[in-house]
Amino acid sequence: MDREDIYIISRNSNWSTKNVDATLKQDVYNDAAAWKKFLRLFLLILAIGFVTSGILFFFTYNWYGMNKFLKIGLIELIIIITTVVALFSKVSLLIKNILLTAVSVLVGALFAVYGQIYQSGATVYDFFLAWTVFVTIWVIITNYAVLWAFFLYLVNATFTFYVQLETSRVSEHQAFLFVILMNGIWLLVFLLLSKKYDYFKISNWLKNSVFVGIVAVSAFSVWEGIFEKFDPILYALITCTLVIYFLGLKYAFANKNLIFLSIIPFSFIFILTAFSMKAFPREWVFLINGVFVMVSVGYLIKYLLLIQKSEKWQS
Amino acid sequence: MAKLEHIKKLIEDIQHSEGEGFVLNRMNLSEEISKYEKENAGLIIKIITILGGFLGSTFLVAFISMTFQLNKNQNFILAFGVILIVGAVLSSRFSKLLIFDTIFVAILLWGILLISVSSSSLNIAARWISFYFLLIGIFTIVFSKNSYQILIALLMIAGSLLWMIQIYKYFWLFHAFTIVIVVGLVQVFLNEATFISSKHYFSKLYDSLKIGLILILLISLGIISVKSQIPFDVKYPWISSLPIIVAILLFINILMNKLGIAEKNTKAFVYLVSLIVLTLTAISPAIIGSILVLLFCFYINYKTGFIIGVISVMFFLCMFYYELNYSLLIKSEMLFVSGLIFGGIYFLSAKKLMTDEKN
Numbered sequence: 001m002d003r004e005d006i007y008i009i010s011r012n013s014n015w016s017t018k019n020v021d022a023t024l025k026q027d028v029y030n031d032a033a034a035w036k037k038f039l040r041l042f043l044l045i046l047a048i049g050f051v052t053s054g055i056l057f058f059f060t061y062n063w064y065g066m067n068k069f070l071k072i073g074l075i076e077l078i079i080i081i082t083t084v085v086a087l088f089s090k091v092s093l094l095i096k097n098i099l100l101t102a103v104s105v106l107v108g109a110l111f112a113v114y115g116q117i118y119q120s121g122a123t124v125y126d127f128f129l130a131w132t133v134f135v136t137i138w139v140i141i142t143n144y145a146v147l148w149a150f151f152l153y154l155v156n157a158t159f160t161f162y163v164q165l166e167t168s169r170v171s172e173h174q175a176f177l178f179v180i181l182m183n184g185i186w187l188l189v190f191l192l193l194s195k196k197y198d199y200f201k202i203s204n205w206l207k208n209s210v211f212v213g214i215v216a217v218s219a220f221s222v223w224e225g226i227f228e229k230f231d232p233i234l235y236a237l238i239t240c241t242l243v244i245y246f247l248g249l250k251y252a253f254a255n256k257n258l259i260f261l262s263i264i265p266f267s268f269i270f271i272l273t274a275f276s277m278k279a280f281p282r283e284w285v286f287l288i289n290g291v292f293v294m295v296s297v298g299y300l301i302k303y304l305l306l307i308q309k310s311e312k313w314q315s
Numbered sequence: 316m317a318k319l320e321h322i323k324k325l326i327e328d329i330q331h332s333e334g335e336g337f338v339l340n341r342m343n344l345s346e347e348i349s350k351y352e353k354e355n356a357g358l359i360i361k362i363i364t365i366l367g368g369f370l371g372s373t374f375l376v377a378f379i380s381m382t383f384q385l386n387k388n389q390n391f392i393l394a395f396g397v398i399l400i401v402g403a404v405l406s407s408r409f410s411k412l413l414i415f416d417t418i419f420v421a422i423l424l425w426g427i428l429l430i431s432v433s434s435s436s437l438n439i440a441a442r443w444i445s446f447y448f449l450l451i452g453i454f455t456i457v458f459s460k461n462s463y464q465i466l467i468a469l470l471m472i473a474g475s476l477l478w479m480i481q482i483y484k485y486f487w488l489f490h491a492f493t494i495v496i497v498v499g500l501v502q503v504f505l506n507e508a509t510f511i512s513s514k515h516y517f518s519k520l521y522d523s524l525k526i527g528l529i530l531i532l533l534i535s536l537g538i539i540s541v542k543s544q545i546p547f548d549v550k551y552p553w554i555s556s557l558p559i560i561v562a563i564l565l566f567i568n569i570l571m572n573k574l575g576i577a578e579k580n581t582k583a584f585v586y587l588v589s590l591i592v593l594t595l596t597a598i599s600p601a602i603i604g605s606i607l608v609l610l611f612c613f614y615i616n617y618k619t620g621f622i623i624g625v626i627s628v629m630f631f632l633c634m635f636y637y638e639l640n641y642s643l644l645i646k647s648e649m650l651f652v653s654g655l656i657f658g659g660i661y662f663l664s665a666k667k668l669m670t671d672e673k674n
Contacts, residue, residue, distance in 0.1 A: 001325055003616075008351065009322065010512050012344040013337065015329060021508035030616050032574050036668040038613055043661040050654030053636075057647030262363045270370065283381045290374030297367025298414040304360050305353070 001027045044095070052102045059109050068117045075110045079103050083138075097144040104135040104147060125161040132158050145203040152183065152210065173233040176221035177240060183214050184244055191251060208259045211248065218244060219267040223274045241271075262304055269296050319348050354413050368417030369424075376425045392433035399426030400451060407461040420463045427451070427471070442482050448475040462523045469527035470534075477535055486549045492535065493555040493600070497607075500528045501562050504611040505569075529608050529620050533601070533627050540601035541634050556597040559607050563593060566610055576667075588660060601631040 001023060010020050030038070059075060085091075086099040108131045115127060132154040139151040156179060163175040170178075187210050193200040218241040225234040245264045252260035273289045322344075330337050356364070376399070385391045403423040410416050430451075434444050448471050455468035473496075480488050503510065503524055510521045539549040549555075567589055571582060596603050609624030611617075636646055 004351070004355075005322055005325055007511055007518075008344065008347055009326060009329065011518060012341075012347065013326075013329075013339040015337070015512060016333065017508050017512045019329070019332060020512050024508055024615075028616055030613055035570065035574060035613070040661070040665065040668050043657050043664065047654050047658035047661055050650050050657060052654075054647045054649075054651030054654055057636075057643050057650060061643035061647060258357060259359045262359045266363050266366060269367075273370070273374070283378060286374045286378035286381065290371050290378060293367060293371035293374060294414060294418060297363065297371065298412065300367070301356070301360060301364055301414055304363070305356060308357060308360070309352070 003028050045098070048098060048102055052105060055106070056109050059113050071113055071117065072110070075106060075113060079106050079110065082106070097142050097147065100138050100142050101144065101147050101150065104138055104150060107131055107134050123161070123165060125158060125165050128154060128158040128161055143199060145206045148202070149206055149209075152186070155182070171231065171233065173221065173225055173231050173237055176217060177233060177237050180214055180218050180221070180237075180240055180244070183210055187211060187214070188247070208257075211260060212263060214244060215248070215263050215267050219270050222271050226274045226278050258304065258308060261307070262300070265300050266297065269293060269300075318352055319345065322348060356413065364413055364417045365420075368414060369421040372418050372421040372425060376422070389433045389437045392429050393437065396426045396429030396433060399423070399429065400455075404455050404459045404464060407459050407464055410461070416461055416463070419461060420467070423455070423464055423467060442479070445475045445478040445482060448478075460519075465520060465523040466527050469523060470530060473531040473535065477538065481547060486547075489535070489539065489549045490554045493532075494558045496528060496532045496535065497558040497562050499524075500532060500607070500611065501565070503528055504615055507615060525617065526620065529612075529623060532604055533608065533623070536601040536604040537631065540599050540631060542638060552600055553597045555600040556603055559600065559603045560593045560597065563603065563607055563610065564589065566607075566614070570610075570614075592656075599631065599635045602628065602635060605631055
């Protein structure tokens, strides 16, 4: 019995409070086993999190009194010890993954200290590039979703800092296009290969959030591109967006992914309103757009609700 | 109609345990189930509905403001805002479609936004604006039947009360505010059955109340804890931590019963450790406040609240260390020691938390 069932029945009957309470506690609330798991994980994350950030703060602190060699050596030692523990000890896979995630964060600290000591003149871009490159192997070995998300963040951050540095060489639209392509290809590779190899089966939250990110970036960049000064890259951007939407819809129907199936049409509606405003820059277009959005989204939701309930998607 | 069959079966069981006195309103029940079947949407559909409602109503509001050139006179905008709010709240009572529900929510928000923009350019005194917002909140709670609108109203009422505290400089009232919110939170989370089986208003209000109180608690504690960003000069912020600590300790008792911890020594030890950790955190009410939210939401298995709790614990911890007026070295030592303490608690409790799990 889930919470909604209890609510509906309780609202329409004189079910006694005492029994409602008992049913809730038995069927809905978390049981002792779940609590134990939660408390264990909670304490573990707090412990590892605090220790890692303590170490991180320790090295970000300008610690002039310490020998350069010692500084770098210490971080490397911590990285090596943690990695060895993660690789060879008998702790559970989850703990190993969390440890390696911590190591990946520490690699950043290592480069920060290195840059500080040798005044390497490195830009933010160089720093992130090095960080990205040197965590890659752990990301690939662990294949842990959190670490993959962190890796994608690093890659995108590196690229963003590169674009900010080289504004004369890369236009804003080219940058958007590249971000969409880069993340899109990563996702495509994983989705295509997941049928054959277990390694490429990624967890749903990672897949969905990467795709939502791609769609959001594509929608906003096309929207912006329509209103700004014309740039031929816009055509590439629109083509790329359409291809991604097509593939996304195909995937959604094949794999019953409601998230893909909802955001693609919505993003499409969003882009269409931009086109109409560009084509007819008048006041009444706002009225037309308002009605258009309400009606089209209304029908979209009706359709999605139908699909969600249909037996094919239930199974 | 799978739901109807499912519920009929459940009702048979309930009838069995409740005995002869059990009365069921079959008409309403089947009506509600068919509405539920039609509109029960996953999170993503809800999000799309909300985005669509906002986008659509934004176009409409923009169209009306441009056509009637409302920007020429701020009084018109103020009046338009009031019309939007009253219209949105009253029409929400008749809405039968999901998309209209969100459109009325969006229009309500637009009304609030227009009122705040126009009243600030008309130089209306802040004490009047806060009073108007309080009235709007109360009006919405009384007349609306839409749970999102009620949530907005709850936030508005709390927000305007906090604003009044700041305007009149009665900062000590803030602690009274926290106590009220914490008591409310305890009632709402530990007495879910009482709320939903009550026949009147509260059972409809319950969901909005749950998320509303969480947000109000976290936002208000955030205001006094994140000092560098917001000028809200509450003296002795730790006083606000006291009701939260009491609530957590009460909750730990419930939790130990659930986990089957009965030995007096263990209980005393758990209380002692929790009290020490909580006392150390008392300087930042926001951190223990979000821990309270986290625990409560996990207890009743309320996922949205749980995620909010996780995010706010992380956020307030980061802000706390960011604003702490010590050198980085001392901060790093504090963090490291806290990490060791939690690691110690982990290893002490690991056995207890592991062995019983297999049962």
